Amino acid sequence: MHWVDQGVVLATRRHGERALIVDVLTKEHGRHAGLVRGGQGPKARVLYQIGNQVSLTWSARLADHLGTYAGELLTGRAARVIDDRSRLACLAAAAAVAAATLPEREPHPRFYAGIIRLFDELGRDDSYAARYVRLEFDLLAELGYGLDLSRCAATGVREGLTYVSPRSGQAVSTEAAAPYRERLLALPAFILDEAAVPDQMQILDGLKLTGFFLDRRVFHPHGRKMPAARTRFVDVLRRTGTLTAQRIESA
Numbered sequence: 001m002h003w004v005d006q007g008v009v010l011a012t013r014r015h016g017e018r019a020l021i022v023d024v025l026t027k028e029h030g031r032h033a034g035l036v037r038g039g040q041g042p043k044a045r046v047l048y049q050i051g052n053q054v055s056l057t058w059s060a061r062l063a064d065h066l067g068t069y070a071g072e073l074l075t076g077r078a079a080r081v082i083d084d085r086s087r088l089a090c091l092a093a094a095a096a097v098a099a100a101t102l103p104e105r106e107p108h109p110r111f112y113a114g115i116i117r118l119f120d121e122l123g124r125d126d127s128y129a130a131r132y133v134r135l136e137f138d139l140l141a142e143l144g145y146g147l148d149l150s151r152c153a154a155t156g157v158r159e160g161l162t163y164v165s166p167r168s169g170q171a172v173s174t175e176a177a178a179p180y181r182e183r184l185l186a187l188p189a190f191i192l193d194e195a196a197v198p199d200q201m202q203i204l205d206g207l208k209l210t211g212f213f214l215d216r217r218v219f220h221p222h223g224r225k226m227p228a229a230r231t232r233f234v235d236v237l238r239r240t241g242t243l244t245a246q247r248i249e250s251a
């Protein structure tokens with residue numbers, strides 16, 4: 001059996017002395033692993049860097065076997081952001097979270113398109129952090145745990161939605177949230193309005209919101225923790241925001 005597809009490299013791990021097992025989010029076959037013979041050689045290490053978009057041929061005797069990959073590079077993204085710690089951390093976080101959550105061999109075309117857009121934006125402007133937060137919202141929906149942000153859980157109003165209930169995952173308006181605001185999660189405006197330009201604190205609020213539900217609904221029930229790469233990305237953004245504030249104050 002074999003198929004030809006394209007995908008984004010999510011993770012690699014050594015197999016024996018020379019081979020690699022490569023985990024790829026493919027366009028039509030979902031998250032799919034394969035063995036790369038000689039994958040620890042210099043050419044293969046460059047090809048199968050995390051975040052790279054590759055063209056793949058997968059071959060196996062039976063459909064449920066691991067199979068082998070032969071690939072060609074389409075877009076080398078890791079090299080483009082290697083000198084930018086925040087962008088590199090964003091790329092690593094998106095790949096790690098996808099690898100840790102998406103079920104194997106199930107197509108997720110919407111999420112695939114989203115991660116491609118995110119990786120393309122990494123080299124263009126500073127909107128990548130907001131795009132990353134939106135990608136995690138889409139991931140929750142893909143996994144069947146989407147949040148209901150259409151109306152207030154308490155009053156049904158559709159305006160002034162600024163919080164989310166950690167229990168139900170539903171939006172709450174500013175007015176309805178007043179008596180127990182400290183127990184709710186902030187809902188940044190840019191989540192509901194793509195035209196809104198978030199500041200650093202709103203980005204971090206968005207990551208706190210998606211992180212809470214990823215942990216509670218996806219990782220914790222299976223005895224797993226949030227990927228370290230995702231935690232590092234949040235830490236990098238937090239430190240970047242602190243340094244920016246310091247520069248503004250000293251100007």
